[in-house]
Amino acid sequence: MPSRPLSRAATTARDQILEELREDHKRVKKAYKEFQKFDADADPEACSAVVQRVLQELTVHAALEEELLYPAARDALTDDSLVNEAEVEHESMHTLINQLKDLSPEDEKYVARFTVLCEYVTHHVKEEESEMFPELEKVRLDWVALATQINDKRAELTAASEEEDASGQRLSAQATQTENESETGSVAADGQSDDSTDADAPPAPAPRGSRAKRPPATGSRAGRNSTANPA
Ligand SMILES: [Fe+2]
């Protein structure tokens, strides 16, 4: 127990930190419920969108805890076993996240891996909220400084994630355009539609590639919430 009550600023900072982390947990659990309603075979793009959003949110959330919260907790708590356990659980979580990043939504184990990840995270956050956070609410540490560090880090990671997302979408659009151009070129070559075309010949049908083609969904961020306040 703290030897004396925390200042109002420290209490506010502590409550803000823990509340935002709880909100991160809630968003992941909500996304998992959303995912369970989808039929992965019928709608792989919707499934993939949820998965990508969760992976992104978990990655940011885990970084905030690993780089800032857990080290502060290790210093402040007399027993660091809760921190050790949490860090080991994060290691397993990262293994599942990395496996999912390399997996296509069509992979037969895609749904299984995401399900295991979410079940695992559900267990982990339950422990954080029922054991670690209550212990942290009893200790003295520089909550105001920690809140500033976490806010800054969250903003930095979110911006990087959004930039990565935008870059992925640009690459996807470029790939689609190249594919269309290539398709158009091959049809033109096949149909001899060059300057030697007989003026009396009937107009050739529009090449397939000239139809407006929707870029394939990247599946990465469709339906994603604004990441102004991500996990
Ligand atoms: Fe955690």
Ligand SMILES: [Fe+2]
């Ligand atoms: Fe957490």
